[in-house]
Amino acid sequence: MDKVIEGIAYVLGNDIDTDQIIPAEHLVYSLSDPEERKHYGKFALSGVPDDQAGLPDGKIPFTENGQSESKYSIIIGGKNFGCGSSREHAPACMEIAGVRAVVAESYARIFYRNSVDGGFFIPFECVTRMVEEIKTGDDLVIDLNASTLTNRSANKTYELKSLGEVIEIIEAGDIFEYARKTGMIPSTSRGGS
Amino acid sequence: MGMTITEKILAAHADKESVRPGDNIWVDVDVLMTHDVCGPGTFAIFKKQFGENAKVWDRDKVVIIPDHFIFTKDTHANRNIDILRQFVKEQSLPHYYDVGTDNYKGVCHLALAQEGFNRPGEVLFGTDSHTSTSGAFGMFSTGIGNTDAAFILGTGKLWVKVPETMCFEFTGTFPEHVMAKDVILNVIGDIGVDGATYRAMEWRGDAVMSLSMEERMTLCNMAIEAGGKNGIIEADDVTLDYVRQRTDAPYKIYKTDADAQYFFKKTYNASEMEPIVAKPHSPDNKAKVSDCVDVKLDRAYIGSCTGGKLTDFMAAARLLKGKKVKIDTFIVPATREVEQDLYKEKMGGETLIDIFKNAGAYLGDPSCAACLGGPKDTFGRAKDNQVVISTTNRNFPGRMGSKQAHVYLASPYTAAASALTGHITNPADFINK
Structure with a gap:
């Protein structure tokens, strides 16, 4: 696990639900086929209403011109990030687009769990609300050892909450690696790719 | 100190005497259900992690119910059904309900109950x-998600953080024109879309226990719209009557101890409940129907796991019988069984299906359909800036297919009453006359 995550901020508001993260009509593509899964990157966050897409100004597309990768790799969110359906396509599409961390005020349970167990990215919780503090396009760095988020564009540092008990799964990589490490499933059980 | 029903069930499945909220435990899984949207991804992870030739932990405990994107020409969606078929064949799974066969069921949550x-x-x-x-x-x-489901397929276990329990008690009697949907929308409006995050929502009280299984299912269905981990209602004779008609499998009844500790408890007087809508674009954007009568509508939608059960259509038929709808009205039974009941059940000598046809409603095949938008050719999918009243569960931006659409969530009574007038209408106007 990287101890430092650097990236450009993409800022969203409260209650970003999984239909906004990946509209259901796109849930038909394979997540395992290397080419087909790129569609998920292309449509990541495409359901966010235009005026809410990339705060504070909005109207900033997360990915451009049919690209499957975004230049924004750290998402800043408000309350209840990832609410709605259990679709794992939601954290997956964000990872495919290049997201490495989300910093939100709070998370919906299934989205949080999927992010951790699937090892898509690290879902951090901020101590104080960040949505009004950070602008889309700001240059950010997360220091895992210090548990801080620094906005290099504004020269300000903020505290992040401890990752708590899920740190062991995050450090292992995903729930399978965690279960192998702890002997719950045999380390020989991994199949082919 | 006592335990809640949720704590007791989790403790028993972790082989523990007792558990407390916040405990992280591994539980043994009795049933894993998946469908066409998440099954293919789940199977791919299972094979990657446990091997191409790995077998699921218990064939009899895996239930696969395609229901989301069924009646569509979308080739990727249809390919996903083929992936389900292939996995079922490889694993010789007995509980699969294939599209295009007599065995097809429809919406998984109701099919689980009915089967x-x-x-x-x-x-x-x-x-x-x-x-x-x-x-x-x-x-x-x-x-x-897919990852956790794949983990269960390989191991039969999953880690769970024991949730705190919130208790919602309803005493007395619900008014005739109030349905379970109004009750859950009211509660979500009270506590917010994250008001029960990580927690169990336990429903109690004589008003709750007077409800049919289908109405109880509506209450538990939308626990997730308050962020809840689970919704739960203790089993009683009504439960057992339903279960015994459907299976001979053993069961065990757990009840919350008198000295169990709730994180939160609120008691409502059932007789004070009113028809409720959730206004765009959030299930907690609560308003009384009586305060929204000026809202003009373009269409009504009655269907989904939340509002597409027989009880829901009985309610709608009661209002639509002998009348004509003023706006496009879509009727989507959740399952084949519900659809068959529409042809069988009669009201005043007329079958429900005839009541809906004669009222001018459009009838769709059983599936999740437009509840979650789906492929472009999905029945009832919202278009442009339409204003929709719907018995479904979510009204997030774009949820029913168009980002510009405005969706009001409501009970089947309210949706039917509104279909007759073209604006949001209190069903009491029809029922209490």
């Missing part, structure tokens, strides 16, 4: 957030 997979005291996980529906049977049930 006897909801049994008191059990632990059921499903790759769908509305898996909380099964909690109506006095069992623990919750939604998970």
